[in-house]
Amino acid sequence: MSNLNTEMIEKYRNNFLKEVTANVEEGEWVKMCMQCGVCSGSCPFGPHWDHPPQELFMMIRAGKREEVLTSSSMWMCTSCYNCIVRCPRGLPITHIMHGLAHYADRLGMAPKEQPTMKFAHKFWDNIVKNGRVNELKLSLGVYFMNGIAEGIKTSLKMQAVGLGMYKAKRLNPMEFFGGHTVKDKSGMQAIIEKAKEIEEAKIKKFEG
Amino acid sequence: MSDVIATNQTILVVGGGISGMTAALEAAECGKQVILIEKSPSLGGRVSQLYRYFPKLCHPTCGLEINNRRTKMNKNLRIMTMAEVAAVSGEAGNYSVKVKVSPRYVNENCTACGDCAKVVETEFDDEFNYGLGKRKGAYLQHKMAHPQRYVLDPRVIGTDDATKAKEACKYDAIDLDMQEEEIDLTVGAIIWATGWQPYDAAKIQPYGYDRIANVITSVEFERLCDPHGPTGGKILRPSDGQEAKNVAMIQCAGSRDQNHLKHCSRICCMASLKHANYVNEKYGEEGQSTIYYIDIRAIDRIDDFYRRVQELPNVTFTKSKVASVVENKENGNPVLHGVDTEGYNRYANEHDLVVLAIGMEPSVPADAFPVEVKINEEGFIEADESNGAVFAAGCSADALDVNRAVQNATASALRAIQVINSVAGAEG
């Protein structure tokens, strides 16, 4: 269990809703949900996940901390925004889903083999290096995410797509050796450091 | 019409629905001079379009009959139909009001014998039945219409139908030369009772009102159940005229929703409970009603009614706001999709007919008021000093059921009377 996790359990003992309100992006909206069910019924993921948004929000209010944070549900959200446009209360549901996923990850509670999370990590590591996505390294990284054998299989399968992208100048083989960057790389990294600092301060500051 | 005399001790009531009628009668019965104007050809408004109404599930024929009698007996009250307010100026105790009167093409000689309607051939969508049926170009708005006088649709003027109607009338009641008139009134106070209209159901895109024939609104369902309605009181679904026995009601259709009306329309839960009751009365055990709801808001004594409906064996309550409705192309049945809140079960339920418990919005849009009044976020008139002696009554003031609308109208009549009394006192 991470230190942050222990600390948060201590701080918000039995009040998971408060914890979410304080620490999760757009988490203050969770209490506005009136449990109508429109988001769940509109979500294209339908029956394919454990807890639709409406249920997750109720679980948060019911204090099911462990179950919510270890759930893979919020990692399944495809950001289609169906729920947001239909929610009669105007909850930014998609953003809350991502906020919950991010928070679970910070606490080290997200399910270990969750593919969306693995991709998100790869994407993040990739983009913070140069401030630009290195498509070549990212795709290769994703293909080989589940081992070498599967990676080769996927790479072969995706060959045509890769070639197409190359022709359309969306994929440059030279990216393998460094790749393009933003103009002020250290400035960009300073911004990210600052953002982290603000986020941590926010979590610290909130008095239950 | 030019003989309408009004002074600054007259009260003008705008709108002849249940609220306007109540306000006008209360004031007139207190001895005040009242002019009641109504846009359509007869009084009664939305209540007259219901099959039955709360609190006692009366047929409107009963409640309106009493009010019609009161209006006929009262010499202080003058009624102008087909009349609308065009402009208002002045201040409390002294308003000038411009009223536009549309031609009816039928005068006081009319005995409502209906001979004109027999010979006229052109038919139009019947507004009284929310377009579910047709009516002739010469018509009586409905059986209880007060005044009992026919109307010629302006669209038949200048056609053969108009001449035929004129020739058929034995009482010389048809006057094809009638023109629009403008009348100036001086009044001391104004009661604004222009009421409500159903929210435009087509705007609730996922429910498919504009795409699926068997998705209708609660006001339309009232017309289907009414023996004087377009189906003679049979619940026939629009797609194929078959009897609908398995009926779904969707609550909060357009209400309590940031994408539509933010407010709770207050009447819709009760309307659906009433509808489940209609289905039960018509079909007994063969009927089935399913009410999809967020929470049932059955206020005060309606709660007893709610309990009675809950006990009916063929009524199911599903706690869920339906996410979408799609049509089963083979049989025209609407299929309801959603997730319920008691167990988070996903459903896809097929019904014969879907009734949207449609929300209530003010019938005059906020930017179209011919008079300066304070309008709230929902479009209703807010009680405010700056409104002078313009008082909202009934659903111009808020989303109200008949019971509360009538109470509200009586209160506004008292407010108007106070203004008139002080005008009279000053002129003493």
Ligand code: SF4
């Ligand atoms: S649509 Fe909005 S109010 Fe309804 S259950 Fe989902 S989050 Fe809650």
Ligand code: SF4
């Ligand atoms: S944005 Fe996410 S949670 Fe919302 S409907 Fe789409 S997939 Fe479901």
